[in-house]
Amino acid sequence: MWCNLFQSGLLAQWLLTSPWMLLWALTAIVPVLIHLWSRRRYDEVPWAAMKFLLAALRKNARRWRIEQLLLLAIRIALLLLLALALADPVTSWLGGLGATARSAGDTHSVLVIDASYSMDYRQGDATRFKLAQGLACEVVRRSVQGDGFTLIRLAAPPTAVVSDPVFDREDMVTEINQLRRSDGGGDLPATLAEIQRVLDRAVEREPRLQRQNVYFFTDLGRTTWGDVTTAQVQAALEQMAQRAELRLFDVGQSGGQNVAVTRLAASEGVAMVGQPARLDIEIENLGSQDRSQQLIEVLVDGQKVDELHEDLPAGGVATVAASHRFQIPGEHIVEVRLGEDRLEVDNHRWLSLTVRSALEVLCVEGKSGAARHVALALEPVSQQQAGVRPDVRSEIALLEEDLARYDCVFLCNVGRFGRDEARLLQNFLQRGGGVVVVLGDQVQPDNYNTVLGIEAGPLRCLPAQLDQPVAIGEYLIDPLDYRHPIVEPFRGRERAGLLTTPIWKYVQLQPTAEATPVLALENGDPLLLEQSMGEGRVLLLATDASLVSFDRSTEPPTPWSAFATWPSFPPLVHEMLRSAVRGRTQLRNVLVGESLSGSIPRGISETTVTIADPAGRRQRVPVRISGDDNQWTFTETDLSGVYGVFVESPSQRADRYAVNLDTRESRLERFDAELLPSQFQREKQADPAEALSVLAPQAARFFRHLLAIVLGLLVSESLLAWFFGRAAA
C-alpha cells in the first residue's frame, strides 16, 4: 500500500523502510486538538475597558496570529518529522541507488567484484579490492527489505559465489567480506555469460524480483576490460542492458607505480648436484618513476642465498642472472623476492626445480652401433662424476629394464615396436620422462605410425606421422631462426657446423598440430620435432645419428648423414637431452589459472591426493585411471605460490609445484572509462571514497537528519515560545 504511494512523481524518489511507522504522523493532530480544546476552555468575563483591548488587538492581532500559527506549525511539523524519522526514509533523489530505492523489495542486484590481482594495488590504506568490497557492502546495506542479491567473482574463470538471490543482508555482507581475490586476470566475456545465467536463474526462481541491477566494482584494468569493445561483449551487454541496469563503480586510479618479477627460469632446465645452476631473473619497472638499487632477493627452499641490487629506469626491464650450487638432489623451490611496493603480489616468483646428481639415459639401438655416437656425445669421457650416464642396450631392453630409473630414452634406429613397448614408452612419458626417437634405415614407418603414431590412439607418443624415406640427395639444415631453445645456443656460432651438417637421406614427417619444429631442411621438411606428452617430452629426428644407416640402392651405399661425426652433434645431443628431460620441471611450473596434474603408478592402491594451496587450505582431488597410471588434475590454481601435492599412499610422496602470475596484469594499464559502452552508468568519482560519500546521503539512514531537524525544532519551539511570551509580557 505504502509502496504504491511512492510510485509516482517526486515521491517515487523516496522510500520508507518502515512505512507503518508513519501512523505516528496521526499524532500531529494532537497540537491542533489541544489548540481547539483550549479555545473551548476560555474564561468568559465582562469587560469595560474594551476600547483599549480592541486597540491592542487591532495593532497586534496579525503578529499574534502569526506567532500562534508559527508555534502550531512547528509543533505539527515536529511530530510529522518524528513519525517520518521512525519510518526510516531512504531517498534516491540525489541519484545513485535510484533503482534500489524505487523498487522496494522487488530488486535483484548482481554484485560483480573484480578479483583480478591488479585489485590488490594499495591505494592509501586499503587495496582496491577492499574498497570494492566496502562499496558492495554499502550497496547491500542501503537496500530495502525484500531485495535479493547474488555475487559474482570477476576472475578467469569467473565464479558465481552466490548464484541464487540471497535476501538476508547480513549474510550477503559476510559473503562479500569472505570473497577472495584471485592472482589471475579477469575474463570479461565469461563473466558476462555467468551474469546472464544468474539473471536467468533469478527470473525463473524468484519471479517476484522484477527489477534487475548489475553492479560492477572494478579498477577497469585493460587486461580485463580490453575485451569490452569486441562485438561479442557488445552484444552480450546490449542484451543484458535490456533487462538490467548496469552500474560501474571505478575503484582504480591512473598512474600506478609497480615493479614486478616477470620471469624466473633455470637456464639449464635440469640442475645438477654440485654444479652451478644458473637462474635467469627478469625484473620490470612498470611505473613512471625510476627505481635505483632495487632489492632482489633469491631464496632456495625459504633460505636467502643471494641478494642483488639493480637500477631500474621507468618502464625498463632488467635481466639478471643468479647462480646457485645445489648440494642435495631432489625438488627444490627457488623464490625471487622484491622489496615492498603498492602491488605486493607480483613481487614474488617461484620456480620448482629438479636437481639431479646425474641424468640416467637409456640408449636403445635397433642395429649394432646405432647408439654408439649418441652415447659418446652424451658422455665423451667415461667419468665417475659425469653429469650424464648413458646406458647403451639392445631393443629388447625396453621390456626388460625398469624405465622409471631413467630420465631419458634414446631410441636409435629401432626397426619396429610392439604394443607393450609402446605402452611402456607412453607411461614413461606420462611420468615426465624424455624420449628421443632417432630414425634410420631399420625403421618401418608403417609400424611406427600404427604402434607409436597417430593411429595408436591413447598410446601415441610420436609428434608426427612417418612417410617413406626420401631419395638420396644433399639436404641442408634450416635452423628456423634459432627460435627453439635447443638450437638457440647455435645462434652466431656458424663454426659449430650445424648448418653444414651433411644429410643425404631422411624420413619425411607429417607433424601433428601440437608438434613444435626445432630444425627443418631447406626444402621445408621437418628434421627435428618436439612435443609434450603427458608430463614428458618426445623429440623425433628424421634422419640417422650414427654411421650405420645406409641407402644401399647406390653403389657404394650412401650413409643417411654424417651427423654423428659433425662438430655440431655433441652439443645438439646435449641440448636435445636437456629439452627432453625439461618436461617434468616445466609441468611443475605453471601460471595462475593453469591446471596442475600428475600421475601415480597404478600399482599403488587406495591412493589419495591432497593439494595444499599457498593459503594453507587443503583440498582432496579425485584420481582417475589413465593408461597404466592413476592421473589427478587440480584446476583451482587462482593463487600464486607453492602448492604442495601430497600422495597419501604407502610411499607418502610429497611434490611441490610453483604457480606464478601471468604478469600482464602487473602493467596496471587502465581501460579508458570514456570508451565504456553506453549501457554502463559509471560513478564518476575519481576517488572511490568519494563514491562512498556520494552514496552515504542516499541510503544513509535518513532518519538521523530528520531527528536532527526534530531536535532543532524542539529548541526553536521553546525559544520562540519563550520569546513570544517575553514579548507579550
Add this chain to the structure above:
Amino acid sequence: MQVEESPRSLDPRTLAKLKGLHLRAQHIVEGYVAGLHRSPYHGFSIEFAEHREYAPGDDLRYVDWKVFGRTDKFYLKQYDDETNLVCHLVLDVSESMEYRGPETSLSKFEYAQSLAAALAWLVLQQQDAIGLVTFDSQIRASVRASSNPSHLKQVFQVLESARLENQTAAGLIFHELSQRLTKRSVVIVLSDLFDDVQAIMAGLKHLRHRRHDVIVFHVLDPAELDFAFARPTVFQGLEQMPRVVADPRSLRRAYLKEFEEYRRSVQIGCRRIGVDYQEMRTDRPFDVALTSYLAARRVRG
C-alpha cells in the same frame, strides 16, 4: 493632611460586607475622621451664629473656652457664613461602571457610590450644601444642592436607584453641567472616564471656565490597570462593545501600553486645565478621596 494608616473601616473589602449605603457612608466618614491628626474644619466665617457641641475632629481653635469654663463642656462657635460652600457630586452610572474584577470586592460603581455617599455625609456634616448628578450618555438624575441634613436621604435614594445600562458621554455631560451650575462650587466627578479623552477634557475645561473647583476621582478596577488574566478569555464588551476572544498573556503588553497612554493623557489633561486628578483603584481605601476633597474644601474656605 496626614493619614498615618488607613483604618480598616475604610478598606473596600470591609465595606463590601456592609449592607446599605447609609451604613457604608457613615462607616467611611467616621473611620476617616477618627484617623485625622487635626481637624480639617477651619476657615469658618467671622459672624458668630450659635454654639455646637464639640465632635471629634473639630478644630480646637473654635472651642469656646468661656463656655467650657462655665459648663465644663466643649462647645464650638458657629458662624453664619459657614455653609457657603456648595459641592456637586457627578457620578457616572454608565454600564462600564458595573465592572468588578476578579480580585476586587466592589464594582467600580459600588466603589464610586460608596465614595459619593461618604462625601455627601461629610459635606453635610460640615454644614455645606451637597448636590448630586448621575449620568451616562445623558443626565439621569439630579439632586439640587442643599445643606439641610435631611437632604442626605434624598441623595442616598438617588444613589441607590441608579441603573447601569447605557453608554457614557462624559464630555457632553460636563458641558451641560457647566451650563446648569451657575453658582461657583466644588464639582466632584466620580467616573471611569471611558470616553473620548479630548471630549472629557473639553467638558472639564468648560467647568473650570465657569470657575468651579473640579476634582476627578478616576475610578478604575485593578484588573483594568494590571490586566492580570492568565487563561484564554472571552471578553464580553460592556456599553455595546463587541465580544473579543483573546489570549491575555500575549495581549497584555499591548493592552497596558494602550491603557497607559490613555491614563497619561487624562492625567496630563487634568493637570493642564487645573483639575485635581485622583486615580482611585477599587481595591484601595477611601481616605485618599476624602482627603482630596477636604484639601479642596480648605482652599475654598
